[in-house]
Amino acid sequence: MRIGNTRLPCFSSPQVMSAALPPESRRVTIRDVAARAGVSQPTASLVLGRHPTARVAAATRERVLAAAEALGYRPNVVARSLARGRSFALGVVVPDLRNPFVLDVIAGAERVASSAGYAVLLCDQSARPVSAHLETLRARQIDGLLLDAVGAATLPEDALHGVKVVLIDEPSDQWPGVSTDAQTAGKLAAEHLLELGHREMAFIGPSSNVHAFRMRERGFVQTLRTAGVAVRSDRWRRAPATVRGGQQSMRALLALQPRPTAVFCANDLVAIGAVKQCLTQGVSLPTDVSVVGCDDIEMARFITPELTTIAVPARELGARAARLLLSLIEHVNTPVESHVVASRRALSRQLPVRLIARGSSFAAPASPASDIASGRLRT
Amino acid sequence: MRIGNTRLPCFSSPQVMSAALPPESRRVTIRDVAARAGVSQPTASLVLGRHPTARVAAATRERVLAAAEALGYRPNVVARSLARGRSFALGVVVPDLRNPFVLDVIAGAERVASSAGYAVLLCDQSARPVSAHLETLRARQIDGLLLDAVGAATLPEDALHGVKVVLIDEPSDQWPGVSTDAQTAGKLAAEHLLELGHREMAFIGPSSNVHAFRMRERGFVQTLRTAGVAVRSDRWRRAPATVRGGQQSMRALLALQPRPTAVFCANDLVAIGAVKQCLTQGVSLPTDVSVVGCDDIEMARFITPELTTIAVPARELGARAARLLLSLIEHVNTPVESHVVASRRALSRQLPVRLIARGSSFAAPASPASDIASGRLRT
DNA sequence: TTGTAAGCGTTATCAG
DNA sequence: CTGATAACGCTTACAA
Numbered sequence A, B: 001m002r003i004g005n006t007r008l009p010c011f012s013s014p015q016v017m018s019a020a021l022p023p024e025s026r027r028v029t030i031r032d033v034a035a036r037a038g039v040s041q042p043t044a045s046l047v048l049g050r051h052p053t054a055r056v057a058a059a060t061r062e063r064v065l066a067a068a069e070a071l072g073y074r075p076n077v078v079a080r081s082l083a084r085g086r087s088f089a090l091g092v093v094v095p096d097l098r099n100p101f102v103l104d105v106i107a108g109a110e111r112v113a114s115s116a117g118y119a120v121l122l123c124d125q126s127a128r129p130v131s132a133h134l135e136t137l138r139a140r141q142i143d144g145l146l147l148d149a150v151g152a153a154t155l156p157e158d159a160l161h162g163v164k165v166v167l168i169d170e171p172s173d174q175w176p177g178v179s180t181d182a183q184t185a186g187k188l189a190a191e192h193l194l195e196l197g198h199r200e201m202a203f204i205g206p207s208s209n210v211h212a213f214r215m216r217e218r219g220f221v222q223t224l225r226t227a228g229v230a231v232r233s234d235r236w237r238r239a240p241a242t243v244r245g246g247q248q249s250m251r252a253l254l255a256l257q258p259r260p261t262a263v264f265c266a267n268d269l270v271a272i273g274a275v276k277q278c279l280t281q282g283v284s285l286p287t288d289v290s291v292v293g294c295d296d297i298e299m300a301r302f303i304t305p306e307l308t309t310i311a312v313p314a315r316e317l318g319a320r321a322a323r324l325l326l327s328l329i330e331h332v333n334t335p336v337e338s339h340v341v342a343s344r345r346a347l348s349r350q351l352p353v354r355l356i357a358r359g360s361s362f363a364a365p366a367s368p369a370s371d372i373a374s375g376r377l378r379t
Numbered sequence C: 001t002t003g004t005a006a007g008c009g010t011t012a013t014c015a016g
Numbered sequence D: 001c002t003g004a005t006a007a008c009g010c011t012t013a014c015a016a
Helices: A030-037 A041-048 A058-071 A077-084 A100-115 A130-139 A182-195 A211-226 A243-254 A268-280 A314-330 A337-347 B030-037 B041-048 B058-071 B077-084 B100-115 B130-139 B182-195 B211-226 B243-254 B268-280 B314-330 B337-347
Strands: A089-094 A119-124 A144-148 A164-168 A201-205 A236-238 A262-265 A290-295 A308-311 A354-356 B089-094 B119-124 B144-148 B164-168 B201-205 B236-238 B262-265 B290-295 B308-311 B354-356
Touching (some): A030 A041, A077 B077, A100 A144, A100 B119, A119 B100, A182 A262, A182 A290, A182 A308, A182 A354, A201 A268, A268 A290, B144 B314, B201 B268
Parallel strands (some): B201 B236, B290 B308
16 A cells, blocks of 8 residues: 555646645545645644634635545544544443443434544443453543443542543442433332232342442332332342343242232343243233333333333433533533533433333232242143 | 643652653653663664564563553554554444344454454444445544445445455455355245245345345245245335334235235344234234244344244354454555465355244144134234 | 644654 | 654644
8 A cells, every 4th residue: 555656746647737636545634735725734724623713814714625625635533633632532331232221322322422523432341341441442542431330439540540431320429420310210110010009029130239220129119118018038139130130030039929919120131031931931921920121122112011111211311421421521621610510410410211001010910929829831 | 631741850859850750640651661761762662562572682672561561551542543554443334233133243343353452433324324434434544344234335436445344244346245144044944934834925024235135035035936835926025124114014914815824034123023013913923923033133032932033143243254354454465465365265155044943933824824814803 | 814843652764 | 683763644832
């Protein structure tokens, strides 16, 4: 590549003397534009860079723009990054790409970021440890970092030094963040099941330190306690927040005597696993057991029975997080410091959740659940 | 940030004269390392850069490494990129992030890329047009591009100029690529259903120009024809490759007289929609209708009945594509040109697929399907 | 309003 | 084997 005639006079097309079309092998640089417009290179930079309305004569500006257009000039972001000390790139670290919920978070963030001219470097915690990702990201001089439920508190002090950080679904007094109203999610699930007459409640969720999961659980528990419903520890199952985790936990729950009639799952994947396990064992939903999930991932509507769940605005969550991060990055050291604080306050309010009642929840069976405890006879 | 004392003599700590720990506000550069090691900056670069075994005296090397270690030096990838004319970043353009299959492709590619020190810039076609993504990617000087089923043939000629490209599931004589054995996928589905005794066959798939989808369909059709089974156009439904598309098409198929007894879907999302639609209308699977999908996404095992499908090694697909792309990038203009060709040939062989028989397919009903045509009476 | 000069942190090409 | 010196493409004082 880039062989030979980079700066040589253009023998092959003698009629064009000054600033001919650059040789095809080279990319058009701002110098080419400046030359063609007959201005100095920095002037071209002034016109083409940020500061669209900079101190440049209108006529000059026109010539530069025309030249850029004619040459098909595209700025080199790498060079710009080096010069400005900013990379216009954001890191996004997520717990697990397999979870459709985080995918929506990413999609929301990506849209905001890319429409603001920022690239998104995606990092999957399940593929490499966070510390390794952070290393890479810093080497690339990212301007900001979105951390989704990674347990930022456990990160080494200096791993985040000099980088703007926004946490998703994880409160901290060290970094700003955006969260969903996880506790209300648990509360809504509890209220829904209580209204359906359930008293034999169970829960399946991870034992992780992910804040949202803990709050969902807490909201559920508190609402049950307030209603005077017992929370029995053998009905509280710990499992990874995956379909398989849900299956295994549900199997354990179905073996209990008396059997719980309603199960709240920390997220939809778990709930899908729980539903699946019931059907596998011939326990019919929602007549024998009700299952409520959380997130409202797309697949929730496509399993049978359709999953009752708490809708969480994943896309919006990602989008807000990205917006907050961008404002943090761009408003640094500007006179409007207070504006940052204000917008941060507005942005960081918890996002609302809502119950979506579908087919996996139903009125509690009138007779004690234990009567039909073991349904293994059906297929 | 970076205020003041960047290059000034260090008034505040007079005791340390040469190469003190850099002021906390500044990142450690290779110059700091060189200074501390008492060598010139380019020498430090030689030791710290690539060419781990470059012509540098062992003692010197040690000193440099020690200094780097002590200072916690981390190379600045942006600067390196500018100097080397390479960004160590790959673009990955995918049709739709919502499809779990492409997610696996991405995961495979990301793992390979990141372990080779390359970043991955993810681009979702469904969020922005490909051309816009390409613009951004080129501005960032990406070294290579992975295009997953984007219809590369329709892209403007120069949009890809100077970038190494590898196509995923899309043959081309302009660019190398990696594909799955899509035609065999269709064939396996057909053979499976034929063996189960089905003759009333239907198909649901997108009308897109995505090669893999077309080949799956072709393999299916050809196998049916070879077996002497009629392919009726009213049983060939065009729909987006989504769950919703599958639902709508299945509704149309269920309205036909006589009703098809078996449906092959272009991917699992479509198949999940088809299954869902059957259950919604009270048509029971797999006794009344058999459904076969393609991809074997995780969710295929979690719907009821579990989905019979053709497993396609998505992760491996992404991983191979990434490996091929990296070898293209790194073996440019090296004496081992032939090695590239060889590896390309090996890598680009089609990836094998296999049938996973699960619960959504079953022996064809003995009586003509029309006997039980309209099952709307149940639930 | 514009051009000149100095850098951003690396890598690469040379002399010594 | 090593150290100046010049790129890489762009931004940003500062001077004209």
